[in-house]
Amino acid sequence: MRVLLIEDDTVLGAAVRDQIAADGHSVDWATRLDAASEYLEVAVYDLILLDLMLPDGRGQPFLRALRVRGDVTPVIILTALDQISDRIEGLNAGADDYMVKPFDLSELSARLNAVARRYSGNPNPLITLGDLEVDLAARTIRRGGKAVLLTAREWVLFEALVQRPGQILSKAQLEERLYSFDTEIESNTIEVHVSRLRKKLGRDWIETVRGFGYRLGAA
Numbered sequence: 001m002r003v004l005l006i007e008d009d010t011v012l013g014a015a016v017r018d019q020i021a022a023d024g025h026s027v028d029w030a031t032r033l034d035a036a037s038e039y040l041e042v043a044v045y046d047l048i049l050l051d052l053m054l055p056d057g058r059g060q061p062f063l064r065a066l067r068v069r070g071d072v073t074p075v076i077i078l079t080a081l082d083q084i085s086d087r088i089e090g091l092n093a094g095a096d097d098y099m100v101k102p103f104d105l106s107e108l109s110a111r112l113n114a115v116a117r118r119y120s121g122n123p124n125p126l127i128t129l130g131d132l133e134v135d136l137a138a139r140t141i142r143r144g145g146k147a148v149l150l151t152a153r154e155w156v157l158f159e160a161l162v163q164r165p166g167q168i169l170s171k172a173q174l175e176e177r178l179y180s181f182d183t184e185i186e187s188n189t190i191e192v193h194v195s196r197l198r199k200k201l202g203r204d205w206i207e208t209v210r211g212f213g214y215r216l217g218a219a
Contacts, residue, residue, distance in 0.1 A: 001046035001116055001156070002176050005029045006036045006062075007078065008054050012101070016049065016078070019105040020112070024152030026179045032056045040066075044176065045073055047116060052079040052090065060093045067094035074115045078103070113137060116163075127162065129216075132201065134162065141201070148200050153178055157193050161206065161216040170213035190214075 003020055007013040008031045020027045028043065030036040033054050039045075052059035063075055076097040077090045087098050096115050099108060117125060117136055125137035133142040139155055141148040150158065160169060160177050171190050178189070194206055194214060207217040 001025045001112075001160075002043065003027050003047050003049060003112070004036060004039055004043075004045045005049045006033065006054065006059070007031065007049065007051045009051070012078075015105060016108065019109060022152070023109050023112075024156040026177060033059075033062050036062070040071075046119075046177070047112060048073055048075045049112075050075055050077050050095070052077060052081055052086075060089055063090075063093045063095060072119075074119050076108075076111060076115060078108075110137070129162070129205075132205070136162070143201065150197070150200065154193055154197050154200075157190070158197055158201070161214065165216050168209050168213045168215045173213070 003025050005013060005016055005020070005027055007016065007029070010031070013029055013031065017027045017029050028039050028045075030039055031054075033056050050059045050063060054062075059077065059079070063077075066073070066075070074096045075094065076099060077095045078099050078101060079086070079090070080101045081090075082100045090098050096118075097111050099111065113136065125135055127134040127136065131144050132148075133145075134140075136159065139150075139159075141150065141158075156177055157174055160174060174190050194208075198206055204217045207215050209215060
C-alpha cells in the first residue's frame with residue numbers, strides 16, 4: 001500500500017513511518033495539513049493516517065472536506081484526544097478507525113491491514129487460490145502445504161494483485177504502492193520482483209498484459 005502519514009510529532013511520526021515501511025508499504029509523511037493537501041493532489045493513496053491537532057489546523061475539518069469532495073480513501077485517526085465525544089466526532093467526520101496515543105505499533109499495523117481489506121471488498125483474511133493458501137492478516141502463503149517466504153516488497157505486489165482479482169495494474173500503479181516520493185526507482189524494479197514471485201509461486205499466477213501491466217492469473 002501507499003500510505004500518507006499526517007503527524008507533526010517528529011518522534012512518533014518517525015516510529016510510525018518506520019513501522020509501516022518495515023511492513024513493506026511506502027509512506028509519505030506530512031507534518032502540516034497544507035503539505036498533506038499537496039501530496040493528495042499528485043498521488044493516489046490507499047490509506048491516510050491522520051493526527052487531529054496539526055500546526056495549521058485540526059484534522060476533523062480536513063477529513064470532512066475530503067469526504068465532501070468524494071474522496072473515499074480509508075482514514076485512521078491517530079490522536080491524544082481520548083474522550084468519547086472526540087471519538088464520535090472523528091468517526092462522524094468520516095474516519096474508518098480511531099487510535100488513541102500512545103498505541104502499540106504492531107496494533108497499528110494490524111488495524112491498517114484490516115481497514116485495507118475491508119476497502120478491497122474482502123474482509124476475510126484467509127483466501128484459497130488453487131494450491132495457494134493465503135493469510136492476508138499474518139502475511140503468509142503456503143503452496144501445496146509448504147510455506148512460501150516472500151520479502152516485504154514481494155508481498156506488497158502480490159497483495160495488490162490479490163485484492164484486485166482480474167484487474168490490470170500498471171507498472172506505475174505498482175511502483176506507487178512500493179515507493180514514496182523520496183525513493184529512487186530503478187526502471188526494472190517491478191519486473192525483477194514479478195520474476196521472483198513467479199519463481200516462488202508458480203509462473204502462471206502473475207499474468208503480463210503487454211502494454212498495460214500485470215494481473216492475477218488463474219493458475
